[in-house]
Amino acid sequence: MNGRTLKEKFKEFEVFGNLDRDFFGIKTDSRLIQNGxxxxxxxxxxxxxxxxxxxxxxxxxxxxxVENDLEFDKDILVIKASDSREAFAKISSFFYGDPSKRLNIIGITGTMGKTTIAYLLYRLFNFLGVPSGFIGTIGIGIKDKFSLTDLDPPTTPFPFDLHRYLKTMSDDGVKYVFMEVSSHGIKDKRIYGINFKRKILGTMGVDHIDYHKSIEDYLNTKVSFFEGFESPILNGNSLFIDRFIEVSKDPIFYGDDVKFDYSFQNLKNHGLSISFEVYESGTLLGTIDLPILGRYNAYNFLAVISYAMLEGASFSKIKEFAKTASVPGRMEIYTFKGIKVIIDYAHNAEEIENVLESIKGNGNHLIVVFGAVGTSEKEKRIAMGRAVSKFADFCVITSDDPRGRNVDEIIKDLKSSVSIEHEVIPDRIKAIKYALENAKENDIVAILGRGVESKMRLSNGSIIHFRDIDIVKEVFHED
Known part of the structure; x- marks a missing residue:
């Protein structure tokens, strides 16, 4: 594609310079630029x-x-726009033939539940025989082929990569794409111009204040995703729900109130699984058995049920799918030599409390391994330490993803609110090994914060690659 093509297509941009220059990619980091x-x-x-x-x-x-008036060599192609982010999204979509127009794209946002809802919908629709795709924090899925991938930036890719994924899915016969939409992705306009078939709200809390600088900005960003959208699916019990109702048209509600369009009642724990009754507009549909712990996962799966049934799926098929439902890095449960190991992405105080409350009591002692990313604010770290102390019998404070920040400072903040017996081991690999080697039969070891993430950027700028489960299997000599 070259400048002449862009000049003809986008009358709202100033396109000048060498219009015959062909380009093959678009990047935001000058250090990653390649020829073309x-x-x-x-x-x-x-x-x-x-x-x-x-x-x-x-x-x-x-x-x-660019947005600025600058002087350039005449051999450089220049696209001047009033908003570089919007131009980035428009040109990326055009480059790949506007693939979102050929797909049914469902966007899932919220503070908690995005990955679980999107991934389970992706797996369910393929189970139902509908070719579907997934884009989110844990990777990329195209029909039955799923790849654990650390997206950069995480969760919602930049437009050029995003539309490349969408084109690949469209070319491969995918019909539905279930896509996580982060607050970063909304504010940065990475999803600008995408025509969403449906939008779903998971559970709202507060997160990413290091980026948004205020709770209000974070909330406004999430709310803006639903502005004027018709029939979004909303968690009726969520924090701040009134703000989402105000901007939506004819929303559909799910939650624990039988007055909602879809609701659950009589939630029961069965060791390491849960069951609950599902109602549609107050009428009992049946009981779901889900091999995933946590009341919050009843909400997540109810969001899945809501969308699937609106698309015509039968409850009996959903019930059948639920029996083996699981999500990589989200409440993954393993048992090695009598020790239960839980791996979860929980990385803020509310998520930590949800996870630990769900697993507490399923073993003798609860041991927690946790850290915080380098970009997290001090208040968030302190809250995380307090949440762990509320449920754990013992914890190991370690690193998560330092992202070039000082690990000692991060750990100092976490430790300041830990009120239970603990050990500090900055090296995460050693911390996981320590927790597992000191656990006894029927203990639970919860390893929190990273889920299936594999990349860790250390304080010195170097990058190492490992997944928490890899270390667990190494300790127990499992393949």
């Missing part, structure tokens, strides 16, 4: 991509997407 790329100059609160244009060109960029 466009560089998009994005602005953030603490950075301005326009400052890195020269570096991008030096590394092989054939063109740039």
């Amino acid at each position: 790329d466009l560089f998009v100059a994005l602005r953030g609160e603490n950075f301005d991509g326009h400052e890195f244009i020269a570096d991008a060109v030096k590394r092989g960029a054939v063109g740039v997407i």
Whole structure:
């Protein structure tokens, strides 16, 4: 694709310079530029991509997407727009033939439940014989082929990668795509221009204040996703639900109130599984048996039921699927030599409480391994330590993903609110091994924070790769 094509397509942009230059990719980081790329100059609160244009060109960029009036070499293709983020999304979609128009895309957002709802819908629809895809925190799924992938940025990819995934899915015959939509993805306009068939709200809380700087900005960002949207599926019991109702048209509700469109009652724990009755507009449909712990997962699965039944799925088929439902890195339960090991992505105080409350009492002692990412704010870390102390008998405080930050400072904040017996082991691999080697038969070891993430950026800038489950299997000599 070249500048002439863009000039003809996008009358709202100023396209000039070398219009015959072909480009093959679009990147936001000048350090990752390869010959033939466009560089998009994005602005953030603490950075301005326009400052890195020269570096991008030096590394092989054939063109740039900019907002500023700047002088360029006549051999450079220039796309000037009032909003670089919107231009980035529009050009990315056009480059791949506007694939979202050929797909039924369902966007799932919220503070908690995005991955679980999106992934289980993806698996359910394939189970029902409907070719479906998944894009989210834990990876990419195309029909029955799922790949654990650490997306960068996580959860919702930048537009060029996002539309590439969508094109691949469309070309492969996918009909439905279940996609996590993060607050970063909304605010950064990564999803700009995508035509969503349905939008789903999981459970709201508060997170990512390091990025949003205020609770209000975080909430406004989430709410904006539903602005004017018709018949979204909303968690009627969620925090801040009134704000979502205000902006939505004819919402559909799910939750624990039989007055909702879809509801659950009589939740019961059965060791490491749960069951609950499901109602549609107050009428009993039947009982779901789910091999995943936690009241919050009853809400998550009810969101799955709500959308599936609105699309015509039978309750009996959903009930059959539920019996073997699982999500990588979300309340994954293993048993090794009589020790129960739980791996979960819980990375804020509310999620930690939800997970630990669900598993407490299913063994003798509850041992928790946890840390916090480097970009988390101090208040969040303190709350996490307090949440662990509320349920655990013993904990190991360690690193999560330092992201170049000082691990000692992170651990200091976590430790300040830990009121139970604990050990501090900054090396996460050693911390996991310590917890497992000191656990006894019928104990529970909960390893929290990373789920299936494999990349860890250390304080010195180096990157190592491992998954928590890999270390667990190494300790127990499992393949």
